[in-house]
Amino acid sequence: MSRSLAVVGAGPAGLAAAHALAGSGVAVTVFEKSRGVSGRAATRWRDAPGPDGEPFRWRFDHGAQYLSPDADSRAAGLVRSLGGVVDVEGAVWPFDDDGRLRPDRARAEPGLRWTWPDGMADLGRRLRDATPGLDLRNGARVTRLVREGGAWTVETDDGHAGTFDAVLLTPPAPQTAGLLRESDVGGADGEALARALGGAGYRSQFTVAWGITAPLDRPGAFYALVNADEHGGRGGGHDVAWLAFESDKPNRAPDGAHIVLAQMSDAWTQAHYDDAQADVVAAAAEAVADLVGPLPGPAWTDTQRWRYSLPDGAADADALEAAAAHGLFFAGDYTAGKGRVHLALEEGLAAADRVRAWAG
Template sequence: MNMKIAVIGAGISGLAAGRELVKAGHEVVVFEKSGGYGGRLATRYAGKGNEQKLDHGVPYFTATSDEFKELVAELTSKGILSTWSGTFVHRNESGEISEVTPDSEYYFAKEGMNSIGKYIGRNLDIRLNEKVGGLTHIGENRRKKKSWMLNFPTALTESADAVVISAPARQAYALLNTTIDEIETLKMVREIDEVEYESQFTLLTGYSGVQMPDWNALECDDDIIEWISNESTKRESGKNTLVIHTTSEFAKMNMNSDRQKVEDLIADRLITILGGWAGLPEWQQLHFWRYSRVKNPLPHDFMEIRGNDTPLALVGGYINGNTVESAYLSGLKLGKHWAEQFAD
């Protein structure tokens, strides 16, 4: 049977689920509250004329499972992915620098990490800047209506036979609570309520007339800065740019601070680590990731409710891991499972 399936959130897990379900012949509509998709596979256009592309979310990822390696091979064959070859270094608390050899290949998208989401979702009906405010279950008494109604702050609604929530756990929790008196979601709500996230700031900086470092990235043992990505090593459009990723502890302490103060604190530490030139960027931008990394992922591939004509599932980066790969596998496995369950 062909179904209309709503996916809430256009991160890689939701897009992976949607892609599998479209392959199986279902109608899929993806609702994304922001203006872009891919989640933390994000790219910012910055600098003069917004000509430079910087990955201000996930700087790279690795692949271990056969399923994810298959996606990596597909994206590589399409010219989307490339291996991030070069030098990676580590700075200890004493300021000593040593070279690090990665355990596996680092992959990045040559045109920006957001191009991955664009490719995976290319055959999906994706509606950006559409925030779902709640869910209403129509249920077995619906006659010819669909099982679910999605409610939007604009008072508009959209119906669907099934719903996939691929938003962060906190947002999924809020959506599930709008249905808690109508269907048996209490167990699911209690479980995802235990999920905790680390936050993070990223500072994007662009320079002119300086000699950039010869390393791809610098990992730091530091209270403020955790990782510095030399975007100049990824693509020509990222020339003379860095993305500085802070520690979660720093982000937690400063999440409500004045943003200029946050930028100044990061810049001061950047000077200590790299030298005075790093504190004189031509431009800089700050971004805050409230849901950067999950601390205690749930031990499932996905979660679902199937009783009383109420197909609803949760997928995402907080399920069975906290990596790009685990998020993709969560959506992929749910998509394949539902494609089989809802087959004619």
């Protein structure tokens, strides 16, 4: 007997699960509140002239910076099957909370670092296109779930959306908990599940990007800098959490131009969360100058504010797994306990295993 599954969220976890279930006898419908796919594996573009005055489509990854799976993992195998992946070259140097660069602490063997020439968002597009029979509904925000008679009714902000045998929830833990509290989940006990998700607290993060056509030197042979030396290896004492020369990736900037991309700390983000964009860019530029010196005047700038950027811990796995008896499943960075795209893929693949077992 065929079964039906509603997946909430078209990020890496949700789409990996849908891809793994293709041809399994489980019909998958994915609900995504935005117009695109891929979640925080996100890419923006900007049409603007390069140093020679010729038009160019600049690209930059304003969320996840690259994929870093173990070479023999399921996630790596999935990404290889999608094709088109390229390596991100260059060293990543740690820096202390006082802004001192520490190339001596860079990893000698950084492992895999993958992206696509068109950006990290290509992950979601390739998963979508490689999943036969996928019913993807963009612009559909799920507002409520109702469990009745052994089936799930999924309601969206534009009205009744359909009835399914099971549901897989992949949004960030706070959003998933909020949905459960608005839902009637029957014997699954939505309030208890919402509490189980509470262990996955999240850090917020501003991303700021500068497109630069003037000459630009960097104080060393690195691709990126990371504040990961202190606070138990996590960093966080500096206003900048991550600083990358995004233009080192292929197909990102015109010849002779640069994209500098900063991902700011949680404390800095909270302090500037409601500031005007120009003020955010100016304040971030001051913090960046502490690491690499003042930036030349940019041709363009951009910002992205991520409320739920990186989880600080994992949800209660045992409580979430018990909900499978009611046809309710969970996957995402909050089940992995760490904000990494390859881990979200692994969690999506593992959720597909659980769905297959439930479906018989």
